[in-house]
Amino acid sequence: PDKKSHLELKTTHQSLAGEETSLMLDLGLSPKQARRGSAYLLYFKDGASAEDFLTRIGAPHAAMELMQAKVEKNLRNTINRQVNCETANMMKAADASARQIAAIQALIDSRGEDAFPGNLWETVRLRLEYPTDSLSELAQRFDPPISKPGLSHRLKKIIELAEKED
Known part of the structure; x- marks a missing residue:
């Protein structure tokens, strides 16, 4: 059977x-x-x-x-399908977080904290403080909380800034 x-x-x-x-x-x-x-x-x-x-x-x-x-x-x-799906999602989130942190570190090393205008600095601070948080969790840490798409947009902007530095 x-x-x-x-x-x-x-x-x-x-x-x-x-x-x-x-x-x-x-x-x-x-x-x-x-x-x-x-x-x-x-x-x-x-x-x-x-x-x-x-x-x-x-x-x-x-x-x-x-x-x-x-x-x-x-x-x-x-x-098994659910576990595989959750594992894949966690791996994607961890990879994205690592890329974001690497971009942040590269910008800080090249231009210092001034590389991040206004609302991006809070995003940088929270991402560095909570590297393992998902986008949803990180978005809730803002005061007031922001939307997940809003946070995603900010993080993409940071990565774009870092890519322009290269």
Whole structure:
């Protein structure tokens, strides 16, 4: 059940395979058919059909185990996707913060604190004081707080100033 579900019935008698197919069709199941060597196969490749088959032949516990495994797998996949997304966002934020701090340091080294007009100085001060803050967190530290797009604009302006220095 940890892998993709596949249920297979195998017989060496063609007539028996035909009867099994008829019975399953009567139950509303549609197995696929194949021949491998001298064996005749009836199989289900999707989990839902395998679960239906197990339930209808009187093995509801086995069907429930398949369902539970599928739910657990979906939950693990969802959690992994969320963690990967959050990790990627944190890495992007950390990279952006590092670029901003490098630009700030370059401007301070070349022109001193006078390189930053008015409202940019407060942005510089807060970014240097809180290097790990996200834009949202940093925007809330202003008095009064500013918008995230407003802070982003200021930080882009600082990076542009630093790039002109190069």
